[in-house]
Amino acid sequence: MRSQEQSDIFSEVGVTAGLASGREHMLSVTKKTLLAVLSLAAALWLCTRTAPAIEAWAPGAGEIDLNKLPRETQDEKFHHAVGLIVAGQADSGVNELRELLAEKPDAPWAEQARYMIAFGLLKARKYEKAFEESEKFRGLYPESGLKEEAFQLQLRAAALRTREDQDAGVALFNRLVANAPSRESAVYCQKEKADAIMEAGDFMAARLEYLTLIELGDTQWHAYGYYKIAECDFRLAQWLRLGTEHLQRARNEYEDFVRTFPEHKLAGEAKQDINRVKADVASQYRQIADYYLRIAKRPSAAVPYLHSIITEAPGTEQAAWAAERLQEVVATLPEGLKQQYKRLGFLGPEPAEPQEQPEP
Numbered sequence: 001m002r003s004q005e006q007s008d009i010f011s012e013v014g015v016t017a018g019l020a021s022g023r024e025h026m027l028s029v030t031k032k033t034l035l036a037v038l039s040l041a042a043a044l045w046l047c048t049r050t051a052p053a054i055e056a057w058a059p060g061a062g063e064i065d066l067n068k069l070p071r072e073t074q075d076e077k078f079h080h081a082v083g084l085i086v087a088g089q090a091d092s093g094v095n096e097l098r099e100l101l102a103e104k105p106d107a108p109w110a111e112q113a114r115y116m117i118a119f120g121l122l123k124a125r126k127y128e129k130a131f132e133e134s135e136k137f138r139g140l141y142p143e144s145g146l147k148e149e150a151f152q153l154q155l156r157a158a159a160l161r162t163r164e165d166q167d168a169g170v171a172l173f174n175r176l177v178a179n180a181p182s183r184e185s186a187v188y189c190q191k192e193k194a195d196a197i198m199e200a201g202d203f204m205a206a207r208l209e210y211l212t213l214i215e216l217g218d219t220q221w222h223a224y225g226y227y228k229i230a231e232c233d234f235r236l237a238q239w240l241r242l243g244t245e246h247l248q249r250a251r252n253e254y255e256d257f258v259r260t261f262p263e264h265k266l267a268g269e270a271k272q273d274i275n276r277v278k279a280d281v282a283s284q285y286r287q288i289a290d291y292y293l294r295i296a297k298r299p300s301a302a303v304p305y306l307h308s309i310i311t312e313a314p315g316t317e318q319a320a321w322a323a324e325r326l327q328e329v330v331a332t333l334p335e336g337l338k339q340q341y342k343r344l345g346f347l348g349p350e351p352a353e354p355q356e357q358p359e360p
Contacts, residue, residue: 078109090123115146127161159196191221203236223261230254251277282313299329307346
């Protein structure tokens, strides 16, 4: 069985079948592409490392010690270099491939070697160099069966660079957008840029990028942009923990999304997000109410917050707690203040008087 490390090797460039949602439309992995990738990586060496030997896995062959593989011909050296890359010794594998290409730039495996150099640089966390090599590969081989994988590798390199240095990563994404071969590709790169910035934790900057995505027009990512703007506000509110302004904004945006795009695949998730926002608001209101009840000793000031918890998060533990506290507070309120709160709707309607049943 493959290890987690083996799976991670290929998930980094979108070679495995379980690609993230939203990328499927950009991938048209042909039989030729699958054969190329599998022959270079999965079918050659989806690797594990067992010191001191360098081992790899190949279908039908089990574990293979790379040090025992023949390296006399250039083809054998090529296969060994690829094995080093996927085994985790990316720098060594990349250097071997560069030397082989210098000796034989028109070898039958030259195209695959140049792709694997970019792949190896990504594995070595040299993200800008991986981006450059992928860009060079796409220029040299515009009709390659690996062109989509090279494109995905560029996106991945830019996203990982964004985590390290946001400005540097965004610069890579901007190059992808500017040089995109089609409007569809440019829109997709813009979406990926916004996602990368959001995952880097800059929710305000990501929000602006999703607005740009929306402004690009009615594309398949139009609704997605609106949903992610709401998510930006929600995550920003959770990070700040300063009042409920961003929470209320996120709730309004989620509710607008559900009304505008009721059939969208994210509508169900948005409804769950609304409930999560309500729960967060109720939690913050509980802290405020608890402060007025226990610390400030001003129970009347807690009434609006207790009422909001009950109405915003009905059926929850927070609402049950608030109902009990509200009942206790109401019993202590002066009649005038009680009537004022009742007019404001904080206390709810008076319970109806029980009516006498007529005699049968």
